[in-house]
Amino acid sequence: MTNKLNRREFMAAGAGLGAMVVLPISENHLIPRRALGKTGVEVSRLAFGGGSRFLMYEDEEKALEILNEVIDSGINYLDNAMAYGDGESETRYGKVLKYRRKEVFLTTKVQTRNYDEAMKAIDASLKRLQTDHVDLLHIHGLQKMDDLEKIEAADGVLKALYRARDEGMARFIGMTSHADANTMKTAIERHDLNCVMMALNAATNTGLSTGFERIALPAALKKQLGVLAMKVTGQELLVGEGSGKTNIKNLLRYSMSLPVASCVVGMPKAEYVKENIELARSFSPLSEAEKQKIRSAVESSQATFDRFMRNHRDHHCV
Numbered sequence: 001m002t003n004k005l006n007r008r009e010f011m012a013a014g015a016g017l018g019a020m021v022v023l024p025i026s027e028n029h030l031i032p033r034r035a036l037g038k039t040g041v042e043v044s045r046l047a048f049g050g051g052s053r054f055l056m057y058e059d060e061e062k063a064l065e066i067l068n069e070v071i072d073s074g075i076n077y078l079d080n081a082m083a084y085g086d087g088e089s090e091t092r093y094g095k096v097l098k099y100r101r102k103e104v105f106l107t108t109k110v111q112t113r114n115y116d117e118a119m120k121a122i123d124a125s126l127k128r129l130q131t132d133h134v135d136l137l138h139i140h141g142l143q144k145m146d147d148l149e150k151i152e153a154a155d156g157v158l159k160a161l162y163r164a165r166d167e168g169m170a171r172f173i174g175m176t177s178h179a180d181a182n183t184m185k186t187a188i189e190r191h192d193l194n195c196v197m198m199a200l201n202a203a204t205n206t207g208l209s210t211g212f213e214r215i216a217l218p219a220a221l222k223k224q225l226g227v228l229a230m231k232v233t234g235q236e237l238l239v240g241e242g243s244g245k246t247n248i249k250n251l252l253r254y255s256m257s258l259p260v261a262s263c264v265v266g267m268p269k270a271e272y273v274k275e276n277i278e279l280a281r282s283f284s285p286l287s288e289a290e291k292q293k294i295r296s297a298v299e300s301s302q303a304t305f306d307r308f309m310r311n312h313r314d315h316h317c318v
Contacts, residue, residue, distance in 0.1 A: 030074030037226030046280035047077035053266025109140035118160035137170035244301030
C-alpha cells in the first residue's frame with residue numbers, strides 16, 4: 001500500500017517517530033466517505049482537528065505518530081488553521097505531509113480580514129505545511145454582520161481567497177462560523193463559496209444565534225455547498241454526565257446524521273482517536289425520534305452553549 005511506503009520514507013527521513021503503535025487497519029475497515037457538496041471530492045465522514053486538541057500532545061513525536069495513524073485509519077480530511085498555536089499546528093502537519101500529501105484532503109484557515117495580510121499569511125501557511133496548495137482554504141471564524149462587511153471590503157480577505165482559488169493555491173474556498181447563524185446564512189447566499197464549516201451539534205437546531213442547523217444549514221444545502229460540522233461536543237459543554245449532557249457516541253452520531261460531508265473533531269488522546277474512528281466506522285443514521293431524544297437531553301445546555309459561542313474566538317479550537 002502506498003501509505004506504508006510513505007510511512008517508511010517518513011521514518012527514514014529522521015522524523016524520530018520511534019516505536020510506533022499502528023492501528024490494525026485493512027482496506028475493508030477504512031472510514032466511509034461522503035460527497036463534499038458539488039466539488040466532486042469525497043471525504044471521510046470523520047475529520048481530524050488540528051487545533052488546541054492536537055497541540056495537547058506536548059510530545060511532538062507522539063503528535064506525528066497520531067497523525068500518521070489517523071491517515072492510516074482512512075481519515076482523509078485534515079483540518080487546520082494558521083492561528084492554531086501561531087503556526088505550530090501547521091508546522092507539525094507539514095512534517096508528515098511532506099511525505100503523505102497526496103493521501104489527504106488538506107484544509108486550513110486564514111484569520112486576518114485584510115487582503116495584503118491574507119496573501120502573505122497564505123504563503124507562510126503553505127511553507128509550514130510543506131505543500132504548494134491546500135484543498136480547502138477557509139476564512140476563519142465569521143462573527144456578526146460588521147465582520148462580514150470587513151471580509152467583503154474592496155481590500156478584504158474574500159478577495160484574497162478568490163485569488164488563491166484562481167491561482168491554484170487553494171482548490172476550493174469557504175468560510176467558518178460558530179457565533180452567528182444569520183450572518184453565516186447571509187454570507188452563503190451572497191458569495192461564491194465551495195464549502196462552509198459551522199457549529200452543528202445537538203444544541204444547534206434552535207432560533208438562537210447559534211441555531212446553525214435550523215438557520216444556515218438549509219442555505220448551504222440549497223447551493224449544494226460542501227458542509228463540515230464542528231463543535232460536535234459544544235466545546236465539551238454537551239458531553240459528559242448530568243443535566244444538559246450526553247455521551248460522545250450520541251453527539252457524534254447526531255452530527256453525522258445531519259446532511260454534512262464530515263464532522264471535524266479534536267482528539268487530544270490516543271484513546272479518543274481510536275474511539276472516534278470506531279464510532280465513525282460503525283455509524284448508522286439516527287431516526288428523527290432518536291435525534292429528538294438527544295436534542296432533549298442537551299436542551300438545558302442550549303443557552304449556555306449559545307452564550308459561550310457568541311463570546312468565543314475560535315483561534316485555537318475546533
